[in-house]
Amino acid sequence: MCKQSIYNCIFYRMCSAFRSYKRLGGQSKGTKLTWIPAQCAQQPGSLDCGYYVMRFMYDIIMNHGNSQDLTKDFSRTLPYSAEEINEVKDFWADYFMNNVEFLA
Known part of the structure; x- marks a missing residue:
């Protein structure tokens, strides 16, 4: 360790x-x-940590895939809005409903 x-x-x-x-x-x-510390949205509580990680990965893929300036693109520190977190929850729920077979 x-x-x-x-x-x-x-x-x-x-x-x-x-x-x-x-x-x-x-x-x-x-x-x-050369290390450049990336900034990300800071979660205010401890309940949505997984959703924050998924939202950050989503933002990287959808908005910063061809980034030329990581310092500028990864400078957000404000929390995600409830709408932004709910969007990830909706994507995740939709994926499971359409792609995972449930045992009945």
């Missing part, structure tokens, strides 16, 4: 993996990773 903050643990492991990947490709030295 990493005794540092979770951010530092992830940072160290990602940098290590990147260096290993470069070495496997025959490059002894490579450019260092």
Whole structure:
């Protein structure tokens, strides 16, 4: 278990993996990773965390797939509206109703 903050643990492991990947490709030295902390909507409570994650993934795919400026595109910190969260709930419910066979 990493005794540092979770951010530092992830940072160290990602940098290590990147260096290993470069070495496997025959490059002894490579450019260092530049970390840009992404911002995301901050949830006000603890009940909708899964929906916040799904909404953030949805936003990435639908709105930022061809992003040229991650700092600008991922700068939202305001909570999602109830309408935005309900949209994810509706997508998820619709998917299950149309694609999952229920045992009766």
